[in-house]
Amino acid sequence: MSNIYLYNGDYSSLLNLIIELLKQKINPDNIKNCDYEPNLLEQIVNLKLDNKNNLKILNKMPKIILKSIYYVYLSNNENKELLIFEFLKYAFKYKEDVFRYRNIDSINEVIKIIKYVGSEAHKLKGFLRFKQVKNFYYAVIEPTNNVISILATHFKKRLSEELWIIYDKKRNIYALYDLKKVIYLKESEFKSLNLDLDENEKNIEELWKTFFKTISIKERKNLKCQMNFMPKKYWKNMLEMEDRI
Amino acid sequence: MNLKEKLEILADSAKYDASCSSSGSTRNDKGLGNVAYSGICHSFANDGRCISLLKILMTNACIFDCKYCINRKSNSVKRAIFTPEEICEITINFYKRNYIEGLFLSSGIIKNPDYTMSKIIETIYLLRNKYHFAGYIHAKAIPGASDYLIKKLGKLVDRMSANIELPRDDSLKLLAPDKKPDKISSIMQTVKDNRSRNFAPAGQSTQMIIGASKETDLEILSKSESLYNRYSLKRVFYSAYIPVNKDKLLPSIEIPPLVRENRLYQADWLLRFYGYKVDNLLEEKNPNFNILLDPKADWALRHFEEFPKEINKSSYYDLLKVPGIGPKSAKKIISSRKVFKIEFNDLKKMSISLKRAKYFITCNGKFYINMGLFQKKFVESSLLLETKKDVSNNKEQLRLTYE
Structure with missing residues (x-):
């Protein structure tokens, strides 16, 4: 039988569990979210957690390592919990030097995931499109990784005097900025959202599509290269690519 | 209007x-x-x-x-x-x-x-x-x-x-x-x-x-x-x-x-x-780049005697001379070799492309290719082939954003 440890669904409960496992020198076969359904060869093990002290241990950890494990947590990797566990185990031993050990598979995997998540977030900082609806700006994203919090932090600085909502259609999460802070809501927590476009919106969208078409040099046409830099999976939420899908 | x-x-x-x-x-x-x-x-x-x-x-x-x-x-x-x-x-x-x-x-x-x-x-x-x-x-x-x-x-x-x-x-x-x-x-x-x-x-x-x-x-x-x-x-x-x-002072070309x-x-x-x-x-008697090879590969072939470079020992700037190794890869190599001896397999893991580099490096003294093939003629024809593939795949457009 393999031993599966469950956490409470959120990030801090995952870290709490991982610290406890490390403290007790337990090597879990897997770590999963609480809605996980074990198969016949797996059993769930419950661990009593030290809520008070566990997370404090991480305060001593270099910032870059904390950021790294957060990015892994945001990734779509199936084994991300176990990878964070492995990575933290080494991070306690090697501190910042942990990034040098590319010959250790779990560390190497984590470094690749960080890059993957970071690069998707960076792309969407550019590719995300807002529309002006009656009282606010509204954007839809469908990212592979759960990068909405990285984007919300970016736009909180950039569009600090506008009301906006970013909707992750894949995960059904809304990030809502109310001019002070960002709050995250599930669809069920909304009454209803009026998404009627502002009257001038079509004109501005038309201007953008005109610019997009015009700025390309026809003698240099290179659709393959365009797709390399701007993967097709993002097109459906990009105004200027609508007619190419 | x-x-x-x-x-x-x-x-x-x-x-x-x-x-x-x-x-x-x-x-x-x-x-x-x-x-x-x-x-x-x-x-x-x-x-x-x-x-x-x-x-x-x-x-x-x-x-x-x-x-x-x-x-x-x-x-x-x-x-x-x-x-x-x-x-x-x-x-x-x-x-x-x-x-x-x-x-x-x-x-x-x-x-x-x-x-x-x-x-x-x-x-x-x-x-x-x-x-x-x-x-x-x-x-x-x-x-x-x-x-x-x-x-x-x-x-x-x-x-x-x-x-x-x-x-x-x-x-x-x-x-x-x-x-x-x-x-x-x-x-x-x-x-x-x-x-x-x-x-x-x-x-x-x-x-x-x-x-x-x-x-x-x-x-x-x-x-x-x-x-x-x-x-x-x-x-x-x-x-x-x-x-x-159209102007008589301008060249008449069709394709940029x-x-x-x-x-x-x-x-x-x-x-x-x-x-x-x-x-x-470049030099006076050879003032234009080879259209068939990128300038670094071209340089490396003209200075073939400087190679191979040993991954675990070469300086940062020596690593940069290897076709296929850029600043990011060179930094990764230098960071990692402080804690372990890098093998070819590790380079692959680190997502360092060996496509061109493999002809110009050793890892702990070992060649990737058969040592008998470490000859300018062979390497040159292999690189030309790679470049041809890249050009036909239309991969060589430029990204103008990053500094």
Whole structure:
């Protein structure tokens, strides 16, 4: 039988569990979210957690390592919990030097995931499109990784005097900025959202599509290269690519 | 003329300027928006070039008659002019929807250089002070405009540029008789002398047209090298000549020299990040790059006796000489070899491409290829094959955003 440890669904409960496992020198076969359904060869093990002290241990950890494990947590990797566990185990031993050990598979995997998540977030900082609806700006994203919090932090600085909502259609999460802070809501927590476009919106969208078409040099046409830099999976939420899908 | 028609004309006539970079600025003003040091690409046009800024001309009317330029006064093209308010409105509306990082404003020359420059300044002043726009702005300095105007513009923008257009003064005289080389260099000097956190913090750039005049790659690249050294330019952009006009002084070509342009970019990178000098790459008796091989691979083959480089021992700059290893890979290698001995397998794990590198390196004394094949002839033909594949896969378009 393999031993599966469950956490409470959120990030801090995952870290709490991982610290406890490390403290007790337990090597879990897997770590999963609480809605996980074990198969016949797996059993769930419950661990009593030290809520008070566990997370404090991480305060001593270099910032870059904390950021790294957060990015892994945001990734779509199936084994991300176990990878964070492995990575933290080494991070306690090697501190910042942990990034040098590319010959250790779990560390190497984590470094690749960080890059993957970071690069998707960076792309969407550019590719995300807002529309002006009656009282606010509204954007839809469908990212592979759960990068909405990285984007919300970016736009909180950039569009600090506008009301906006970013909707992750894949995960059904809304990030809502109310001019002070960002709050995250599930669809069920909304009454209803009026998404009627502002009257001038079509004109501005038309201007953008005109610019997009015009700025390309026809003698240099290179659709393959365009797709390399701007993967097709993002097109459906990009105004200027609508007619190419 | 409505706004859409104006935008169509004034974006169309701005598209030949290669620069669209939005990186390198550290300004931190209050207002609408901000700058991202790394730069952000917001879209990619059908030609594969990054769209980061709203790249437009204020007007395409022009009193100059540069042979290669679509907007020269002797051409009969539709002319348009934006008002400052119109430019601000479009910029703000695009920015709030996250279409763009900011504005790239250039212009044809109307009345005289000072008048044109004042109009550009008026627009950007409005954008910064009435609309409180704190995003990225790149503006063209108009050659021949007074020094005090250049200084005024510098305080408003993130980046400023003046295009050198053609590397040799006599080419400029021939093809752009109204442009004076000393006017361009005096702008560069002013920007260099005044650059600070509040004056063009993202520095200055320039552009040269490739293939409209007879310069060799050696002449072009030597010009770039001297510009980097004298004026601390951030970037020199190379723009393959596209025949928009017919003129007996211009070459008659059908296809723009895109591969040549790419070779120049590759070499430019070697100057700025790899520690090469122009002298290392080209010489009088061999003044042009090999179209079939990138400049670094070409250099490596000509200096085959310097190889192989041992991954676990070579210095940073020696690693950079290996075809296929760039600054990122070299840094990864140096970081990791402090804690373990790197094998070929580890390089693969670290996503370091061995496609070209495998012919030029050893790991702990071992070759990747059969040692008997470590011969210039064999390596050369293998590299030529790889490059051919890349070209036919259309992979060699340029990303112009990152510094």
